[in-house]
Amino acid sequence: MLIDRTVFRFVAAARGRLAGVVALGLAASAAAVATAFALAEVVTRVLAAASSGNAGELSAAFPPLAIAAALTLTRAALLWWREQASVQAAVEVKHRVRRQLVRHLFHLGPTHSRRVRGGSVQATLVDGVEHLQAYVGFYLPQVVVSLVVPTALVGILASRDIGVALLVAAGVLSVPVAQRVWRRLLGRRANHHWDAYETYAARIADTIAGIVTLVSLGATQRAGRRLAEQAEHLRAATTANLRASLGVYVVTNTAMGAGTAGATVLAAIHAAQGHLQPADVLLVLFLAAECFRPLQDLQTYWHEGFYGLSAARGITQLLDTPPDVAEHPDARRATLNTPPAMKVHHVGYRYPDAPLDALHDVSVDIPAGSTVAVVGPSGAGKSTLVQLLLRDIDPASGSITIDGHDLRDVPLNQLRGVTARVAQDVVLLNGSIWDNVRLAAPAATRAELHEAIRASRVDEMASALPAGLDTPVGERGNALSGGQRQRVALARALASRAPVLVLDEATSALDAENEALVTQALHGPGADARTTIVVAHRLSTVASADVVVVLDRGRVVEAGPPAELARTGGAWARMLDIQRESLRTAARATRPLQDATHHDGAAR
């Protein structure tokens, strides 16, 4: 049976409704059993009339027939009712689970969604929860019916003929027993089949997702051939397994068939030997099949059970994932200045399973109202520092403070309220540009929002769009270019008037002209009311910062005002040199070629 402990926490809330569903299912079965009694009576009376040779006695067969008809109609009504009760119970359960999941998703915070496979949260929250519907509403109640009805019927049969009852009981029992034995026999082999299948499906998904790359490499035919070969290989490898694993399906089916037929035949033999009354033989004939009906119904719900159980496990796993940062029980609102100062004290951090520290003994002073730039090569730890400052993650050692309060002692809500971030991979929410700016500051006036829109040059960009600020940004902002998205995100951050602004590679997708304009805006009016932290590859973005922090391999190699650092000839000065040098050599290299290529190079 496809049940484990994980499912009970979901159904507990809808216990009452589910009990109702079970009661209706049992009532429907009872109607079928009563019908079997009535039908047995019909045939008994017909046969009695036939053997007595008195055709007039035949009319006695019609009252039980009418009763059987009434019972059948009752059963139809009960089944109809049960279906609706099932769905209602399931809807209630799904509703609770979804609410819990959404809440937990937000509770898990930004780091979780980047760790898990894209789409897996959606799969759990939408399809996974939907799979609970048939599982909770139909499969679970049917499990109860399948336990109760055959047991009761075997009891009734035992009162008439113990041999027949034992035969039916053996047939009924063989279904769960066969499933268990089979699972043990096949064990890993059966799982291997499913794993191979899943791997193949994942490979197809991956190949299709990369179709553009395949086209541009001229590799589609090769990839298509390889997929076909793999499918054929998988088929050959799993066919033998399949033959064996289908065995259980056949055994249970045969047990049901043999149980019914065997009981009937045995009853006939007992009747011929005079051990069994005619009415009881006929009862066996019509009742034996009813013992197996709930099991058969359960088997038709097998897929629902299978998906439901694995969905329940997926849901449990998500709900039981602890968030990276937890609210400290003693956290209480801190009194913060506008703008606040932040300090990083000897912070160390290592990602799970990473061989080296991402940050090691890092200390950075971010004075109130200043602009601090963080630079360094890829992998230096810049993004990790940003995540720590915004408390997406907590440091392994050391601490980070805001106006002297450890971030871990400040309520998450407050901390998130005073910070605003513009990330490299900007995500916009479906809606218009205006909606996206407004969501950061629902209480702001139109004038205030327009100010943020102007400062981030969104007005310029929007004027070129068909519907201006009302232009929809599309799913995740896909209708806009990367640079356009970043500008909207910047407007959103400015509109929030958060006193701490963090720009994590926020201008990487802007062209140089726009970048300069945006950088100007950041230093424009209102800049003093903000503490700004800028992470960038491009030195032009950070040259105007108050303080530059150069990170390399998780350590601070130097920090100070950029002009001062340029004079001391350290890491920052070297970075500037490389940039200047590369410009100079590049410019020199082009010079000798300029006459040669220019004239015959351009067709116009």
Added chain:
Amino acid sequence: MNPPAPGTPLVSRTGLRSALGRSWPIFATCVLLNLVSVAAGAAGAAVGAWAVSRAILGASADDLVTPVVVVAACVAVRAGATWLEAWLSHDLSFQMMSRVRGWIFTSLARIAPAGLARRRTGDVATTTLADSEALEIFYAHSSIYVASAAITTPVLAVGLGIVDPVVAVAVVPVLALAGIAPLMLRRRALRHGQAIRDTLAELAADVSENAGAVREIVGYGITADREERIRELDQRLGRLQVANARRAGLETSVAGVVAILCVLVAGAVGAWRVGNGTLDATLLAPAMTLAGFTPAALLQLIGVTRHTGTTHQAAQRIAALLYAPTPVDRSGTATIPGTGTIGLTAHQVGFTWPGTADGPPTLQDVNLRIAPGENVAVAGRSGAGKSTFAALLARFADPDDGEVQAGGTDLRALHPQAMAAAVGLVPQDVFLFHDTIRANLLLAVSEPEGVDDDALWHALETAQIAELVRTLPDGLDAVVGERGAALSGGERQRLALARAILAGARALVLDETVSQLDVSSERDVRDALAADRTGRTTIVIAHRLSTLLGAERIVVLDHGRVVGDGTHHELLETCATYRELVEPQLAALP
């Protein structure tokens, strides 16, 4: 295997026929086995009922030997047929799965990337795979039940007719009810199914948006808002599902009583026939039992028709893909002579992306000649048409006006293999397959067997990524994770660059390929490319001044037109657009 001819409805007999192809004997065998298994079950039960009746009417135990043997034989036949049918139908479903997915893959390869427009290919992959499962279920399961219902039901009715023709005739209306009930409710079922799916899709879109934007939602404190939206959608979904259950419950209740109804009708008519002496009393119970079996195949059918809505929807989406017009006809056969570097030429090129027709063209009157071996940068503001130009060079789309040539041949005339060998594009968002570094690189060559590790390392070194690969415990055999997730953005870009270098494209188009590298890494990549540029034309699309300055010549695009062409120094003097682009970067240098 090629998809069906355009316009063939997928969920239809012709669709089934073209999907089955050479697999049709398996299909026919499954239908036959289904008939055998239902018939054996019915025969066994009927003979059992006959034995019971004879025993009641005084037969001795010895007289029952024959029926007992027949019943045992029926049980055995049924078991064998069930097993064989289950096995064959799984095999068939496997073949159908691989076939339908093959169609989808072939079609995607035919229309990508222009035909995918702005759809994200990752989403296309997920939806089409889910859809292909629904279609596979139709071909390998539902169709078998439809065929079986059409064949088995009459056979069983005839069997009942042999026992007693009048009873058989009386049962037919009940069978008709079982067959018609789902058809009558079908329209409503489709409507309900549609509404439920639409709501689910809305819910899925909302959830996926929330999951992708947790950072923003939590950061701006709008969680309550978002929770409320999900709650509302979920409630709407629940109401629809309860409404749907009212209809589905009718089907369930018909399915749950139709067999008993058949038995009842057979009992009533049979009793009357026994009374007037036209039916042997021992045949009443067998007739009733047999009647109970006649709707068996129809019940299987009712079981699968519940999914009709899903199947049709899935088929529609797949058909839209299979029968989509070919945006870029790749049936050319020409090749470019030689193996060395080639020049690229744009002649009077004009182009507008499909679906954006109301604006000005994306590119217009673009004339450009890039000499063999030349290193050219393309500059311009966001939206100036740079990436579109790169897409045309790589023949992701064909120009509306004019032509693009490689080595003097119109790209449209080239054989796909020759095209891939001529121009290699490394896009802004590179894609790596969930496989080893080696496999990702070898994808680029037509005969992977002939490539040794030295060639791989050379490509990796040129792209300045060899050092990183050497530090990985598995080296070339390290798996890059889903879409290269184990690597950073800059590392992914360099690996894609190595792949393009290994492909040996005679002209390389780099669309912002180094944008995620820091300045010194970028310089290293550029130097390595320059040192290795033996026989390769390079076109770089870039914002960064340092990248622009690394080129021999810079072409400036603005609003889809070429507005400048020359060296950095020339352009500074002659091209206002260029000056606006680079001056802030020059000024920012201390």
